Amino acid sequence: MSDAASNPVALAAARLETAVEKLAEALSRPRPAAEETDMVPRAEVAAMAERLDATIARLRLALAEELRAGEREGE
Template sequence: MSESSKDPVAMAAARLESAVDRLIATLSRPRPPADESDMVPRAEVAAMAERLDATIARLRLALAEELRAGEREGE
């Protein structure tokens, strides 16, 4: 088992990248015109985007902390 597969931060980053790839693939597929009743309210989309942004920010912070800790261990 590789070192990155044991690292929870690396695993979280990989899961996030995978989720973003799935979102891009889903959004890239052609769709028939949606009926107004089939559309997701903009407020829900905005809330989901804010949660995703917050998650990415926390992951970036965790990755930066892990990198700094690794650099200190290597000294």
């Protein structure tokens, strides 16, 4: 098993990267005009954005800690 496959932080980073790519692809596709009732409420989008920002912040912190631990091991 490769190091990346056994590292939960690396796996989380890869999953997040994949999710962001899928979101970008979905947003770039042409969409038919939707009725106002078919739209996602702005409050839900804002809440989702806040959760994503919090998740990214936690992942960045975990990655930084992982890198610092690796540097200490390499000394």
